[in-house]
Amino acid sequence: MHLTRFRINTARLGARSLLASPQRMHAAVMSSFAGALPSDTSSSRTLWRLDRNAKAEVLLYIVSEERPDLTHLVEQAGWPTTAAWQTYDYGAFLSGLQAGGTWAFRLTANPVHHIRRKDGDPTKRTAHVTPQHQMGWLLARQEAAGFRILDTPPERRRLPQGDEFQLTVRDERRHRFEKTDAQGGRANRVPLVTVTFDGRLEVTDPEALRRTLTLGLGKAKAYGCGLMTLAKAV
Amino acid sequence: MSVLTLRLAGPLQSWGASARFARRTTETAPTKSGVTGLLAAALGRDRSADLSDLAALRFAVRIDQPGTRLRDFQTAHHADTDKAMPVSERFYLADAVFVAAVAGDDDLVRKLHAAVRAPVYLPYLGRRSCPPQGPVDLGVRDAGDPVEALKAEEWQAFEWYRQQRRRDPLVTLTILGESTASSGLGDTLRDQPVSFDPRHRRYALRSIVSTSVDVPNPRFSPPVPNRRTPVPVPRHEPEALLSPMDGP
Numbered sequence: 001m002h003l004t005r006f007r008i009n010t011a012r013l014g015a016r017s018l019l020a021s022p023q024r025m026h027a028a029v030m031s032s033f034a035g036a037l038p039s040d041t042s043s044s045r046t047l048w049r050l051d052r053n054a055k056a057e058v059l060l061y062i063v064s065e066e067r068p069d070l071t072h073l074v075e076q077a078g079w080p081t082t083a084a085w086q087t088y089d090y091g092a093f094l095s096g097l098q099a100g101g102t103w104a105f106r107l108t109a110n111p112v113h114h115i116r117r118k119d120g121d122p123t124k125r126t127a128h129v130t131p132q133h134q135m136g137w138l139l140a141r142q143e144a145a146g147f148r149i150l151d152t153p154p155e156r157r158r159l160p161q162g163d164e165f166q167l168t169v170r171d172e173r174r175h176r177f178e179k180t181d182a183q184g185g186r187a188n189r190v191p192l193v194t195v196t197f198d199g200r201l202e203v204t205d206p207e208a209l210r211r212t213l214t215l216g217l218g219k220a221k222a223y224g225c226g227l228m229t230l231a232k233a234v
Numbered sequence: 235m236s237v238l239t240l241r242l243a244g245p246l247q248s249w250g251a252s253a254r255f256a257r258r259t260t261e262t263a264p265t266k267s268g269v270t271g272l273l274a275a276a277l278g279r280d281r282s283a284d285l286s287d288l289a290a291l292r293f294a295v296r297i298d299q300p301g302t303r304l305r306d307f308q309t310a311h312h313a314d315t316d317k318a319m320p321v322s323e324r325f326y327l328a329d330a331v332f333v334a335a336v337a338g339d340d341d342l343v344r345k346l347h348a349a350v351r352a353p354v355y356l357p358y359l360g361r362r363s364c365p366p367q368g369p370v371d372l373g374v375r376d377a378g379d380p381v382e383a384l385k386a387e388e389w390q391a392f393e394w395y396r397q398q399r400r401r402d403p404l405v406t407l408t409i410l411g412e413s414t415a416s417s418g419l420g421d422t423l424r425d426q427p428v429s430f431d432p433r434h435r436r437y438a439l440r441s442i443v444s445t446s447v448d449v450p451n452p453r454f455s456p457p458v459p460n461r462r463t464p465v466p467v468p469r470h471e472p473e474a475l476l477s478p479m480d481g482p
Contacts, residue, residue, distance in 0.1 A: 002479070003476060005473050052467075053467050053469075054467070067479070086473065086478050087479045088473050088476035088477060088478050089477050089478075089479055090476065092476075092477070093475055104470065106468075106470040168468075198468045198470065229470070229472035230472060231469075231470050231474065231475065
């Protein structure tokens, strides 16, 4: 497995165009794999995420089976003569994960649930819109995903509720774009709500966590959601 | 002396003082002749009746919401004969609110108050096509001077206008009063009604003195400090633990 980090030059027109549309960004990421053909459905999942740390510090992370070639991204949204992307060996890190280890994590996800508006209607996928429900969405998935989000020690809690876990939700983004139906050719409007979770976790099931880190968590993986990364817990 | 205060508010108003022929302009505030006519109509007086008692009332008006000037190019036809009327330009004040005050002896003011509450002829704001919005009368105040009564009156502007001005704790309103010996001479306007007789309407000159008053704004809400302080983004460097592969 490979983890790739690419810094986006936000001053460039090409970068603006990519950052404005998760569809365009996905297409750019997917076209960086020379070996993958669009018709090939057996290939493993490619995950990507945008970390907007500051206005001019926007990083693209890609987790993929194959090693990507981001030359086309550097040409339109990078620094072609001075900076390139960096690919890291992810496999060794993943195999080193052990139960009981604690890590800081970051995850951009699309927290949704399925509701019906009145009896008899089919259920529809609907975004969670409050931070409380968005946190609840992640907490409900942590066990199957192979980790446990750490509790805040009682003496460090500041709120009557909502900070029981070492978990924050930030940077909610609402996208709305057109997508043409593959079969019917109808034009659909796709609403998408994404949030970024930061927090600390303890590994409970290394095998499940490896699956989470490489295959993603939740919906909308083609729109920059579902990629979780771990960093040293400080 | 007591003072009757009137709230003159409506979608359209038109208060002409110097308008003649086909171009019918409006003043920026209600005229004494217009308000006197409203009171005379409420009492049920004919156009040719004597109005010396009403004309002797002391008059002042406060501009609570100035409104905007509206021009109407009117091409009317007679309803029965379909004959074209003279093409005319008519000016209105849209979304304006005024408080007018008339001061006189107690009996006359009480009589006028009763008449405004149960008018014989319906009141209108300067022109027959401009009905008032809501009751016209605010009540009888025990004051010696119409300007003093207006200074004590609450701000009467429409709710949406008060909301627009919610950042101002006080609003400064212009009061147009009549000049007295102590206040000196003001601007003159041919607006002192002498006769409303349709065959020969007559107006005398009257002088106008402008003052202003600061009235508290009941919808005042101080601006709240911006609570959206930028949340620091926690550092997260997953690549710090990984070994880079050679070359890009």
